[in-house]
Amino acid sequence: xxxxxxxxxxxxxxxxxxxxxxxxxxxxxxxxxxxxxxxxxxxxxxxxxxxxxxxxxxxxxxxxxxxxxxxxxxxxxxxxxxxxxxxxxxxxxxxxxxxxxxxxxxxxxxxxxxxxxxxxxxxxxxxxxxxxxxxxxxxxxxxxxxxxxxxxxxxxxxxxxxxxxxxxxxxxxxxxxxxxxxxxxxxxxxxxxxxxxxxxxxxxxxxxxxxxxxxxxxxxxxxxxxxxxxxxxxxxxxxxxxxxxxxxxxxxxxxxxxxxxxxxxxxxxxxxxxxxxxxxxxxxxxxxxxxxxxxxxxxxxxxxxxxxxxxxxxxxxxxxxxxxxxxxxxxxxxxxxxxxxxxxxxxxxxxxxxxxxxxxxxxxxxxxxxxxxxxxxxxxxxxxxxxxxxxxxxxxxxxxxxxxxxxxxxxxxxxxxxxxxxxxxxxxxxxxxxxxxxxxxxxxxxxxxxxxxxxxxxxxxxxxxxxxxxxxxxxxxxxxxxxxxxxxxxxxxxxx
Amino acid sequence: xxxxxxxxxxxxxxxxxxxxxxxxxxxxxxxxxxxxxxxxxxxxxxxxxxxxxxxxxxxxxxxxxxxxxxxxxxxxxxxxxxxxxxxxxxxxxxxxxxxxxxxxxxxxxxxxxxxxxxxxxxxxxxxxxxxxxxxxxxxxxxxxxxxxxxxxxxxxxxxxxxxxxxxxxxxxxxxxxxxxxxxxxxxxxxxxxxxxxxxxxxxxxxxxxxxxxxxxxxxxxxxxxxxxxxxxxxxxxxxxxxxxxxxxxxxxxxxxxxxxxxxxxxxxxxxxxxxxxxxxxxxxxxxxxxxxxxxxxxxxxxxxxxxxxxxxxxxxxxxxxxxxxxxxxxxxxxxxxxxxxxxxxxxxxxxxxx
Numbered sequence: 001x002x003x004x005x006x007x008x009x010x011x012x013x014x015x016x017x018x019x020x021x022x023x024x025x026x027x028x029x030x031x032x033x034x035x036x037x038x039x040x041x042x043x044x045x046x047x048x049x050x051x052x053x054x055x056x057x058x059x060x061x062x063x064x065x066x067x068x069x070x071x072x073x074x075x076x077x078x079x080x081x082x083x084x085x086x087x088x089x090x091x092x093x094x095x096x097x098x099x100x101x102x103x104x105x106x107x108x109x110x111x112x113x114x115x116x117x118x119x120x121x122x123x124x125x126x127x128x129x130x131x132x133x134x135x136x137x138x139x140x141x142x143x144x145x146x147x148x149x150x151x152x153x154x155x156x157x158x159x160x161x162x163x164x165x166x167x168x169x170x171x172x173x174x175x176x177x178x179x180x181x182x183x184x185x186x187x188x189x190x191x192x193x194x195x196x197x198x199x200x201x202x203x204x205x206x207x208x209x210x211x212x213x214x215x216x217x218x219x220x221x222x223x224x225x226x227x228x229x230x231x232x233x234x235x236x237x238x239x240x241x242x243x244x245x246x247x248x249x250x251x252x253x254x255x256x257x258x259x260x261x262x263x264x265x266x267x268x269x270x271x272x273x274x275x276x277x278x279x280x281x282x283x284x285x286x287x288x289x290x291x292x293x294x295x296x297x298x299x300x301x302x303x304x305x306x307x308x309x310x311x312x313x314x315x316x317x318x319x320x321x322x323x324x325x326x327x328x329x330x331x332x333x334x335x336x337x338x339x340x341x342x343x344x345x346x347x348x349x350x351x352x353x354x355x356x357x358x359x360x361x362x363x364x365x366x367x368x369x370x371x372x373x374x375x376x377x378x379x380x381x382x383x384x385x386x387x388x389x390x391x392x393x394x395x396x397x398x399x400x401x402x403x404x405x406x407x408x409x410x411x412x413x414x415x416x417x418x419x420x421x422x423x424x425x426x427x428x429x430x431x432x433x434x435x436x437x438x439x440x441x442x443x444x445x446x447x448x449x450x451x452x453x454x455x456x457x458x459x460x461x462x463x464x465x466x467x468x469x470x471x472x473x474x475x476x477x478x479x480x481x482x483x484x485x486x487x488x489x490x491x492x493x494x495x496x
Numbered sequence: 497x498x499x500x501x502x503x504x505x506x507x508x509x510x511x512x513x514x515x516x517x518x519x520x521x522x523x524x525x526x527x528x529x530x531x532x533x534x535x536x537x538x539x540x541x542x543x544x545x546x547x548x549x550x551x552x553x554x555x556x557x558x559x560x561x562x563x564x565x566x567x568x569x570x571x572x573x574x575x576x577x578x579x580x581x582x583x584x585x586x587x588x589x590x591x592x593x594x595x596x597x598x599x600x601x602x603x604x605x606x607x608x609x610x611x612x613x614x615x616x617x618x619x620x621x622x623x624x625x626x627x628x629x630x631x632x633x634x635x636x637x638x639x640x641x642x643x644x645x646x647x648x649x650x651x652x653x654x655x656x657x658x659x660x661x662x663x664x665x666x667x668x669x670x671x672x673x674x675x676x677x678x679x680x681x682x683x684x685x686x687x688x689x690x691x692x693x694x695x696x697x698x699x700x701x702x703x704x705x706x707x708x709x710x711x712x713x714x715x716x717x718x719x720x721x722x723x724x725x726x727x728x729x730x731x732x733x734x735x736x737x738x739x740x741x742x743x744x745x746x747x748x749x750x751x752x753x754x755x756x757x758x759x760x761x762x763x764x765x766x767x768x769x770x771x772x773x774x775x776x777x778x779x780x781x782x783x784x785x786x787x788x789x790x791x792x793x794x795x796x797x798x799x800x801x802x803x804x805x806x807x808x809x810x811x812x813x814x815x816x817x818x819x820x821x822x823x824x825x826x827x828x829x830x831x832x833x834x835x836x837x838x839x840x841x842x843x844x845x846x847x848x849x850x
Binding site: 313315335336338339345347352353354355356357358359366367368370371374377378379421 | 725731732
């Protein structure tokens with residue numbers, strides 16, 4: 001497609017936060033009737049780009065043109081974005097489930113009111129009815145939005161976003177991961193409806209990480225990686241594997257091969273044996289890890305990789321399957337039990353799930369191990385202080401003192417504190433979810449060193465990462481997770 | 497003992513009561529980036545203010561004759577003794593980031609139950625038992641509603657406070673219970689040792705116990721961690737429901753103990769006594785984060801805040817200010833307490849980033 005008939009054209013859009021280049025020279029064109037998918041891993045700059053389009057963030061440079069009207073990305077604002085015809089629908093959060101469908105539609109536009117500000121319900125319902133018909137949503141406008149299926153709720157949000165376009169020129173619909181929380185059948189329904197809208201000439205920019213879906217719905221796919229725009233591809237030129245390679249920067253196959261080609265390290269007795277483990281998004285996971293081994297789990301966002309770790313830590317309920325730790329079956333009903341079996345887990349989202357940001361570094365270190373300091377009905381503070389100070393040294397944490405507030409440390413140092421918290425417990429099994437996300441290069445290599453030391457002392461490690469380079473550097477063996485299932489070099493059981 | 501001596505003894509005793517926080521040896525050897533002066537100012541600003549208030553009313557001509565007297569200190573510290581125990585109750589859920597708005601009502605319930613049981617000639621041990629059962633029951637109900645049903649603590653405890661108010665009116669018929677309170681029980685309430693009321697000493701012992709619980713036991717650590725980040729607390733293996741529920745039980749038991757002492761002090765129970773306690777207790781609990789251990793709700797800070805408010809109110813009262821002024825002071829103190837907790841917390845996080 002040429003740029004001549006482009007409805008939306010974005011060029012040279014860059015954005016940095018401090019020293020981090022979030023988006024570098026992003027370019028994108030979107031034509032009427034086209035579904036254009038934007039893909040990229042965590043922190044690839046997708047969200048930043050969408051935010052600049054929506055005008056909630058301003059770019060450092062670049063231009064956005066819609067229907068011939070050009071705006072400087074440095075002056076982007078929500079009002080201009082709306083006037084140019086850009087319409088946004090975010091996941092499922094944007095509808096009001098306890099209000100009627102007609103009310104949901106009216107809130108995005110206006111309530112028709114009569115004498116004394118009374119809502120003219122009849123007219124409201126007629127208008128809603130017409131909109132539902134136009135967007136092929138089979139529902140009564142009087143029903144509550146919560147009675148709609150998840151896919152239809154998204155369609156309702158789309159109808160609401162596009163309802164006021166009459167006569168003011170064509171609009172661009174931007175969907176931010178609309179299927180992220182939908183079950184498969186619902187996602188298919190939504191995607192089918194979107195194809196219908198596109199066939200009528202609607203331009204759609206679609207952000208997703210579901211590869212199968214991308215390959216069915218897209219006309220073209222643009223890829224972002226680490227903030228860099230790495231090209232736009234026609235759907236027919238892409239396969240599942242080539243798309244993975246574009247997003248991750250290399251193929252899983254080469255990654256798995258590289259790990260297995262390497263001189264194998266000494267791996268001790270089998271520590272963890274997982275058999276047919278299912279729960280939440282994870283299906284039938286079977287693998288094992290030996291003492292001192294670092295097993296990598298590769299996979300894209302939403303593949304179930306984090307859920308697998310949570311299952312092993314008892315933080316997500318197991319449905320079927322067995323887990324054995326050093327030959328003994330374990331229940332894993334709760335994190336408390338997992339910890340009793342000397343399993344440790346460092347979650348991905350440090351701020352929300354691991355850090356006590358307003359407490360001291362020492363508090364953060366001790367919390368998983370307080371009983372150790374409990375002597376004669378008193379917490380032994382001097383022991384705690386000595387232990388903390390030596391942990392800070394061992395883990396190369398840059399902090400003014402163990403009494404510094406954790407939230408004041410850099411991301412890398414905070415992450416080292418999280419590792420130290422668990423490693424001091426001398427775990428048999430260490431589960432790490434994105435251990436170096438949002439961490440600077442120096443801290444990253446420190447953390448890798450610490451993990452290798454830990455493994456060398458006999459701890460079995462499972463590392464989830466979306467960074468192929470990290471997996472290759474760190475792991476003895478790599479499994480690939482896709483749609484909740486493990487694939488790849490699945491010979492774990494033979495290690496024993 | 498002269499008045500001056502009492503005052504000196506008082507000003508020495510307070511800091512001495514807080515050795516492990518004020519003289520925290522663990523902090524000394526490590527160089528700190530924060531300005532030493534700034535930290536001291538933040539820690540002891542309210543203490544200085546407290547001393548300033550006491551000095552001011554001791555010298556201010558209209559109150560100089562009455563403020564700095566043993567009688568006045570006895571009244572203030574005795575009253576505050578009861579309030580402080582209730583406030584210690586409010587402090588514990590607050591550390592877990594939960595507001596217990598029923599502490600005053602529980603104290604009131606305990607007080608009227610105690611007084612009406614006495615009037616029915618129930619022996620002392622039975623009365624004490626009944627007060628504790630009342631506290632435990634309300635605490636368990638709050639805990640179950642918040643942890644099992646998942647209702648918000650503010651709404652739950654507000655509702656429970658309403659229910660208790662109903663029960664209190666039913667028990668008392670709206671009338672004060674003053675009949676048949678045993679003399680020895682009243683003597684304990686009005687008696688003094690070393691010049692200060694028994695109730696005040698009891699409060700100090702309870703405060704020391706709560707301080708021990710919060711600062712020297714794993715339970716305290718877990719509580720501060722839960723208050724900081726409940727999800728992270730769950731993922732480091734804390735039994736979060738148990739932890740959260742326990743705070744309400746402890747709060748209610750302490751509040752019920754406060755109610756018991758209230759009867760001893762006043763020789764009876766007014767059915768409306770609970771209403772005024774909740775706000776004063778919460779104000780002190782919130783203001784606790786403004787001193788001694790800034791940014792953390794803590795026992796030492798709470799005592800400082802409470803004495804500051806008490807002496808301020810007492811001075812204003814002696815100076816002839818109308819009663820509504822103390823309502824202004826208590827209401828404003830609650831807001832200032834919440835605001836300071838937020839501001840100091842934010843500053844601490846920012847300062848860490850230097």
